[in-house]
Amino acid sequence: MAEVQILVIGPRQLPASGTVEVWADAGSGATGQRIKVPVTDLQTAELDSGSGSSAVYVLRPCG
Numbered sequence: 001m002a003e004v005q006i007l008v009i010g011p012r013q014l015p016a017s018g019t020v021e022v023w024a025d026a027g028s029g030a031t032g033q034r035i036k037v038p039v040t041d042l043q044t045a046e047l048d049s050g051s052g053s054s055a056v057y058v059l060r061p062c063g
Contacts, residue, residue: 006059007045012052014039022057 010022019036026032042057 005045006061007047008035008037008042008057008059009054010042010057012055014042022059024059 008022045056048056
């Protein structure tokens with residue numbers, strides 16, 4: 001079974017600690033959601049281009 005990953009968009013420059021606001025696509029034509037997550041729960045996604053002011057992250061699941 002393939003691993004499910006939640007991808008979010010956030011600022012390329014993350015703070016050293018605390019939380020950051022990211023955007024998650026809601027799919028199916030919905031507008032998505034802005035959510036605050038701990039920076040420790042974000043990992044740069046393989047598909048991120050490495051340039052620009054925003055980055056694509058994999059959000060670690062809770063629990």
